[in-house]
Amino acid sequence: MATERRTPRTHWALLAVTLLVLLGGILLDTLVLQGIDGGARITKDAAANVPASVSSGGPLLGRDEHGLASRRVPDHTIALTFDDGPDPVWTPAVLDVLRRNEVHATFFVTGAAVSRNPSVAKQIVDAGHEIGLHTFTHTDLSQAGPLRTRLELDQTRLVVAGATDRSSRLVRPPYSARPEDLDDADFRAVNGLIDSGYVAALSDLDSKDWMRPGVDAIVKAATPQDNRGAVVLMHDSGGDRAQTVAALEKLIPSLRQRGWHFSTLGGVLPSAAPTYASWGERTQGSAILLTTSAAHALNSIMGWLVIVCTLLALVRAVLLLGCAMVHSRRKKLSRRDDQPYRRPVTVLVPAYNEEAGIEATLRSILASTTPVRVIVIDDGSTDGTADVVRRLRLPDVRLIRQDNAGKAAALNTGLGYCQTELVVMVDGDTVLEPDTVSELVRPFTDPVVGAVSGNAKVGNRSGLLGTWQHIEYVIGFNLDRRMYDVMQCMPTVPGAVGAFRMSALLQVDGIPMDTLAEDTDLTMALERAGWAVTYQESARAWTEVPASLGQLWRQRYRWCYGTLQAMWKHRGAVRERGLGGRLGRRGLPYLLLYQVLLPLLAPAVDVFALVSLFSQPMLGAVAWIGFFALQLVPALVAFWLDRERFRPLWTLVLQPVVYRQLMYLVVIQSVVTACTGARLPWQKLHRTGSAAQDSPLTVSSASGQ
Structure with missing residues (x-):
């Protein structure tokens, strides 16, 4: 067994030093080498003391x-x-x-x-x-x-x-x-x-x-x-x-x-x-010249990076909006011919310390309009998760207990008990709407479909952090996934809500266990095996998101690191044909560019843009407004398509201050960790059972009391 190496603790210090050096170089070139000064005096003094x-x-x-x-x-x-x-x-x-x-x-x-x-x-x-x-x-x-x-x-x-x-x-x-x-x-x-x-x-x-x-x-x-x-x-x-x-x-x-x-x-x-x-003067002068040359080159590079990043952001916005419109029209036409799936569906619920929310999850699943059989796999919980499931004695709910082995292992255990062709997988904190399962399995009338991604919604969206994650989920699930669907290169069916064809899962040997993003790894494996993966925006599920910056960091760190693992594992898709080739030549480059490379450069670009607000106020202000518009317009479209209220979008103005920087740092830390070969342990999010607080299911139940 390979020895697990801990993540180096010097990443933060290295990043801080790098940003300080970057800031120093930009300031040196902008404020010093560009010759910025106060200019000559407007008025003259007396000359009484001039001999x-x-x-x-x-x-x-x-x-x-x-x-x-x-x-x-x-x-x-x-x-x-x-x-x-x-x-x-x-x-x-x-x-x-x-x-x-x-x-x-x-x-x-x-x-x-x-x-x-x-x-x-x-x-x-x-x-x-x-x-x-x-x-x-x-x-x-x-x-x-x-x-x-x-x-x-x-x-x-x-x-x-x-x-x-x-x-x-x-x-x-x-x-x-x-x-x-x-x-x-x-x-x-x-x-x-x-x-x-x-x-x-x-x-x-x-x-x-x-x-x-x-x-x-x-x-x-x-x-x-x-x-x-x-x-x-x-x-x-x-x-x-x-x-x-x-x-x-x-x-x-x-x-x-x-x-x-x-x-x-x-x-x-x-x-x-x-x-x-003298030798000392020449040596010191050469050192200054080397420093100033590096600062000037850095400033030039940063200027070009800002241009490139702006163009890429514009391309992404156009691509997302165009594909969203195409996807919306396709779904309207396809729903006329889709027939509802009438046979039973198995719902797998891997659970580890989900005592706070497991009851709401199970009751929402059993309220589905489609016949369901529920299998709860208690993955060695140390709280009362299993006791809650037993005490409820809900019909068509089966509890299986195992020693703690991780989510992927729990899902594989559950697959061994499945007797239906279609399997829905949801997290132990997810709350489904009554028609979520029926909507989720609707695309399986097409025999080439091997998996379907649902639409995960943020349940605990109160507070600034919850609002920012709510915006991120709406944009990510309603624009990025629509684009992936249209381009036939879906990289991830989320663990929070997704459906799979059992025969497709058997073909790829079940849930992979060698990466931290088993959902991304599995989705890529299915596409490389020739199975189509689609997105059903009407299959909504309400999930709990981290309520603190520390929990958010740990969750996204694992997600990002796991995605990097999956991308590296499936890099061979670039050379393949069919759906695997589309993933390799469309999905993987998009992930690499927009979820890895640009976030790696983003802190430097932000530092450069911040300095520009002082050195060239008008140009800097226009740049900031432009970037904000490229973020706001897709957000408006995503919220409109998902029938969400626009009110939370005002927080986008504040997002670059904390949230966006945190997401950038997650990517940087993940890339450095991957390059050093360190291994990350599975990090469990602390659940509070608040996933359903904003869901229509909870609201309607409360109004009926």
Whole structure:
């Protein structure tokens, strides 16, 4: 006998860490690498604390042995500078113009842009140009505190070192101005940079190319009006820079003809020139680049996953609704020709600790309009289940007791006592309506039908958890099963209410006992044996569902794990013909896609969608509304087809918060458990006998008292 391995306890921790890493990666790319910041200030402060030596000095600000100092560009010298790059399109275009004109410039890059385009940053350095720092996220340093400023510059310096092997102490603050335009807040930020060992590079001439005013206007704004040297501010990123590239083609030859020379800022102030980065800087920078590249790739993948998941959800909704309409029309036509089944039917009731509800179950079965013989198999109950059955002394009810061996074994025991061709199997907590059995066996007039699925309804639907399960049952049984019926690939006849042809059961050797989802395993085996399995929505049965999240988790964990076992066991159906082939090529892929793969991805998609509500509120809101509509429309149709009240559907708004996440985690836990080879024990749901509280049978009985 194989040793039973317990489910690893690290699944929850692994999942939590994975989601945290995922959230961190998405936030890193969305909020940092995309360059989200507060923008420049709208208003300016006073300039009372700006020294005259600074406001009337040059654009290069640093510190020497005498204190704060500024440096101007020599006369007849132009220092071209470019901000906001590197850009994969426009930076190479600017570099090409500079190469052809044999001019070197200084590029002030953002850490976010370097993280996205490290190879372009290296092109800048390889072409002989200088590289400076423009913060990581293009934030206004006059509004950033010392810690934010240090992080912005240190991280940018490191990613530059990782991408280019250069270390730069030359900084241009975003939204910077000419020295004479500095206010007190600007000066505090610049002074803080200088105190940290950086050189601040402002500008003399702003080309205003970011406004795209036209090539001639850019050239005019970048041309000095006298012989004084100037630092010219331009941009190689941040939008369409075609006008900038065209303006450079005119500006450089024009200035050269007038006798101007071109220099980098390091050529003007050698102490500001970038140096080779240390091994530590290169290593740290490479690590940051690797992290940011992974975050960017993750965000791109998540974006595509959202698109794919949306399309799949849309396809599923269309498929469910279309098949539901087809199924409804077929049933209306078939009922005209169906003849009621007149011979006795055996009803098997496997029972383990069902003392609370077994009486209601048996009385509802005996009230059937079709003659029934009931066999109760007490599977080693430790409560008074068997005593209740004996005490009732109901006609046509036979009690069989056995040691606890599981539901499948109990059903096989019961099959050994059956003397009818048709067998109905119901759980020990299920309550049938009077015509449930007659409706359930009606399709067996067709000799190819081997099994029929009934319509399980939630009895204890009070409370939010019960309401959510009620919605799930209505949608699952009235849309998914209708679709499976139309596509002839029914994967499961539920244990709560299903009917079988005895000859079909004998052909597949009875109820399988090697999976935890014996109902799914059996249904798949019947189809592979050539028997048709159909769905009878009018055969309603009321069942008790878990009343707590813990019980729900244990039940769904077993269901999901058992379904995975059955899918793997019957994977060979993909290669078969007939009904088995339809199961293999229609039913199994649908189960794999919509009940395994998509739930595995759903938490990540939800995290991405949640972040999008903050980063792109309108797009995120539209996505959430769209997903909700794809859930609500099928629910409305299912409730209409099943003649249910629409009122519970308002809880769909709350469902993603707890219930849907729990179902996703069940699938994740089940898949990981299956991959590790762990075995799950049978987990019995605690019964309270509340299955019939909302059934028409109970309501009518109460009204007659």
